[in-house]
Amino acid sequence: MATSFLPTANPLFLPCSSSSSSSLSPAAFNPHKNHLKSQIVICNAFSDTPIATVSRRGLAVSFLTTTFLFSLDGRERRGGANAAILEADDDVELLKKVKKDRKKRLERQGIINSSKTEKGYLQDLVYKLSEVGRAIDNNDLSAASSVLGGSTETEWLQKANLALTKLTVSPEEKTEVDTFNSSVASLISSVTRKDIESSKVAFITSASAFERWTTLTGLVEVLKGL
The missing domain is CATH 1.20.5 (Single alpha-helices involved in coiled-coils or other helix-helix interfaces)
Structure with a gap:
C-alpha cells in the first residue's frame, strides 16, 4: 500500500477528470459496466481529498x-x-x-x-603510663626510670604484653601492638640516658599506639583513665 504514494510508482487507480464520463461511448458501458462504475466511484472518493506524497x-x-x-x-x-x-x-x-x-x-x-585478668593487666598499664607521663612532663627522669625499670622485662610490662597478645585479633591491632612495644623500648633507653627530648617523643608514640589499640578492640570504653 505504501508504494502507491511514491512519485515513481505506477498508479493503482485511474486518473479522474470531469470529461472522462462524456467521452465514453454507450457501447463502452455494456461489456464493462460494473467495472467502470467502480472506477468512477473510486475516483470520486479520492477527488475531494488531496493525496500526500512522501x-x-x-x-x-x-x-x-x-x-x-x-x-x-x-x-x-x-x-x-x-x-x-x-x-x-x-x-x-x-x-x-x-x-x-x-x-x-x-x-x-x-x-x-x-578476660578479667587481662583487663586488670591493661588497667595497670594505663596507671603506669600515666605515672611515667607525669614524671617526664616534670623533667623528672629518675621518677620515670623507677616506674619503667631498666628493661622491657619489667613485670607489669610483661603482663601487659600477655594481655595485648591475647586480645589482639586483626592485623591493624597487631601493628599498634608492635609500635607500642618498639616505642616502649626506645622510651626506656631514652630515660636511662637522661635524654628528656627523646623520652618525650618515645612516650607520646607509646601512649598513642596503645590508645589506638584500645579503640580498635573496644577496650577504650572499658579501661579507666584513657
Missing part, C-alpha cells in the same frame, strides 16, 4: 527515527532493570557485611568480658 528519503528518515526511539526506550528500560539488580546485590552484600561485623563485635565482647 519521498523515499522521508520514509527512510521516519523509519530510522522511530527505530532509534524504540531502541533508546528499550535500552533505558534494560538499564533501569540492570541498575535495580545491582542495587539489590549491593543491599545483600551490605547486609552480609553488617551481620559479619556484628558477629565479630559480639565475639570480641565475649572475649573481653571473660
Whole structure:
C-alpha cells in the first residue's frame, strides 16, 4: 500500500477528470459496466481529498527515527532493570557485611568480658603510663626510670604484653601492638640516658599506639583513665 504514494510508482487507480464520463461511448458501458462504475466511484472518493506524497528519503528518515526511539526506550528500560539488580546485590552484600561485623563485635565482647585478668593487666598499664607521663612532663627522669625499670622485662610490662597478645585479633591491632612495644623500648633507653627530648617523643608514640589499640578492640570504653 505504501508504494502507491511514491512519485515513481505506477498508479493503482485511474486518473479522474470531469470529461472522462462524456467521452465514453454507450457501447463502452455494456461489456464493462460494473467495472467502470467502480472506477468512477473510486475516483470520486479520492477527488475531494488531496493525496500526500512522501519521498523515499522521508520514509527512510521516519523509519530510522522511530527505530532509534524504540531502541533508546528499550535500552533505558534494560538499564533501569540492570541498575535495580545491582542495587539489590549491593543491599545483600551490605547486609552480609553488617551481620559479619556484628558477629565479630559480639565475639570480641565475649572475649573481653571473660578476660578479667587481662583487663586488670591493661588497667595497670594505663596507671603506669600515666605515672611515667607525669614524671617526664616534670623533667623528672629518675621518677620515670623507677616506674619503667631498666628493661622491657619489667613485670607489669610483661603482663601487659600477655594481655595485648591475647586480645589482639586483626592485623591493624597487631601493628599498634608492635609500635607500642618498639616505642616502649626506645622510651626506656631514652630515660636511662637522661635524654628528656627523646623520652618525650618515645612516650607520646607509646601512649598513642596503645590508645589506638584500645579503640580498635573496644577496650577504650572499658579501661579507666584513657
